[in-house]
Amino acid sequence: MPDVVIVGAGIVGAATAYYLAEAGARVEVLEATDIATGATAASFAVDVSRVKTPRLLYDLAVAGTREHEALEGAWGAAPWLHRAPTLEWAYATEGRARLRERVARLRSWGYPAEWVSRGEARDVEPALALSGSAPEEIALFPQGTWYEPTVLAGALLDRAQTRGARLHVHDSVTAMETVQGHITVVRTATGRRISADVVINCAGPDAAKLAALAGTRLPLRRVPGLVATTTSNRTRLGTILHAGDLNVRPDGDGRLVLHSWVQDAGLDLYPESGDRVDKAQRLLHQARTMLPGLADAEVQEGRVGVRPVPPDGMPLVGFTADVDNLYVVVSHSAVHMAPLLGRLVARELTLGREDRLEPFRPTRLQGDDEHEPLDESARNMLAMVTAASKGPAHGR
Numbered sequence: 365m366p367d368v369v370i371v372g373a374g375i376v377g378a379a380t381a382y383y384l385a386e387a388g389a390r391v392e393v394l395e396a397t398d399i400a401t402g403a404t405a406a407s408f409a410v411d412v413s414r415v416k417t418p419r420l421l422y423d424l425a426v427a428g429t430r431e432h433e434a435l436e437g438a439w440g441a442a443p444w445l446h447r448a449p450t451l452e453w454a455y456a457t458e459g460r461a462r463l464r465e466r467v468a469r470l471r472s473w474g475y476p477a478e479w480v481s482r483g484e485a486r487d488v489e490p491a492l493a494l495s496g497s498a499p500e501e502i503a504l505f506p507q508g509t510w511y512e513p514t515v516l517a518g519a520l521l522d523r524a525q526t527r528g529a530r531l532h533v534h535d536s537v538t539a540m541e542t543v544q545g546h547i548t549v550v551r552t553a554t555g556r557r558i559s560a561d562v563v564i565n566c567a568g569p570d571a572a573k574l575a576a577l578a579g580t581r582l583p584l585r586r587v588p589g590l591v592a593t594t595t596s597n598r599t600r601l602g603t604i605l606h607a608g609d610l611n612v613r614p615d616g617d618g619r620l621v622l623h624s625w626v627q628d629a630g631l632d633l634y635p636e637s638g639d640r641v642d643k644a645q646r647l648l649h650q651a652r653t654m655l656p657g658l659a660d661a662e663v664q665e666g667r668v669g670v671r672p673v674p675p676d677g678m679p680l681v682g683f684t685a686d687v688d689n690l691y692v693v694v695s696h697s698a699v700h701m702a703p704l705l706g707r708l709v710a711r712e713l714t715l716g717r718e719d720r721l722e723p724f725r726p727t728r729l730q731g732d733d734e735h736e737p738l739d740e741s742a743r744n745m746l747a748m749v750t751a752a753s754k755g756p757a758h759g760r
């Protein structure tokens with residue numbers, strides 16, 4: 365069994381640690397801050413299967429859903445997992461056409477999707493008050509899920525530790541000594557020096573910085589996003605809503621989480637707290653127009669996270685070309701994907717090459733930073749953020 369050092373204790377590092385420890389590997393996890401405080405803590409955190417393309421990535425996402433369910437089965441409970449139907453509509457003509465195309469494609473792929481009228485949408489979600497500008501055609505995806513990623517990351521790491529994994533928080537990896545393309549020692553801020561058969565880069569949005577410490581390049585886009593959490597309120601939302609550019613989901617205890625692509629546009633990587641509060645207030649204002657129960661709600665928190673987005677939008681999983689024992693696990697939409705990726709990575713490192721990971725090797729992107737995203741949702745995200753940053757936009 366390999367000795368493994370995992371750098372990063374977000375959802376990806378936590379899942380990778382859990383499955384490797386389960387498989388019998390010796391695991392040390394090094395985390396610069398605390399567990400699940402990076403992108404994982406600022407995620408909208410819903411099942412992303414309905415937006416993923418090409419077919420290869422969609423299939424991976426659907427398998428990602430199954431993996432959360434498998435964990436639920438294995439552990440006998442899943443306090444991080446909340447099933448809720450998803451309602452989605454677009455206001456602009458182009459956005460409606462894209463949604464129609466997507467619903468048709470998803471149906472042809474066997475994913476449950478149907479059209480409902482505004483009245484039927486209200487039956488599904490009584491908290492909704494749709495204005496005249498909402499279209500008559502609303503997509504209903506009965507199998508939505510939202511996750512509590514910090515709860516899942518904590519549970520994965522607790523279980524990894526009961527299987528012998530060692531977790532060191534507030535200890536950043538500051539250097540990696542390499543000899544002829546092989547990491548011999550990982551050094552940390554507190555003076556640890558650790559040797560391992562494999563070093564796994566689970567540093568999320570900082571994965572390129574970490575790779576640079578070992579003398580290799582990892583092409584990665586960093587796309588900041590803001591989620592606002594409301595105070596507890598009367599809305600009692602039972603669905604996940606994607607209304608033009610506005611996304612809303614429940615967050616337990618009567619709170620809601622709000623996100624908007626347009627608000628993300630031009631978002632600074634390290635916004636002033638005033639800017640963060642301002643954007644969060646605008647989200648709440650926007651959400652109130654369709655959810656009257658939010659009338660008395662306030663913004664509890666506006667949190668900014670940075671999405672790690674490989675240039676082609678597909679996960680990066682595997683050994684790097686220049687450093688033979690540096691293994692990367694980085695993905696956008698990784699709250700959804702982490703349990704599956706973690707399990708496949710553990711199988712690969714303990715049992716041998718995992719065919720399902722072949723299409724996602726980091727070596728595919730050698731010297732190719734300007735790759736057009738193959739994943740339509742990543743393409744749309746980048747287009748929306750870029751377009752909206754050039755001027756006002758009015759939904760998809």
Ligand SMILES: Cc1cc2nc3c(=O)[nH]c(=O)nc-3n(C[C@H](O)[C@H](O)[C@H](O)COP(=O)(O)OP(=O)(O)OC[C@H]3O[C@@H](n4cnc5c(N)ncnc54)[C@H](O)[C@@H]3O)c2cc1C
Nearest residue numbers: 372374376396402403404407409410537568589697698700
């Ligand atoms: C606004 C927003 C909305 C999103 N919506 C969704 C969604 O709906 N569904 C979905 O599945 N995903 C979504 N995502 C993406 C998802 O949140 C990320 O893909 C996922 O959280 C990445 O997890 P991670 O563990 O790779 O990174 P992180 O959670 O950032 O963890 C990386 C960890 O590495 C540590 N680290 C970095 N460098 C070092 C070092 N040198 N030494 C030690 N530790 C180090 C960091 O401190 C950090 O804790 C969203 C993200 C954002 C920001």
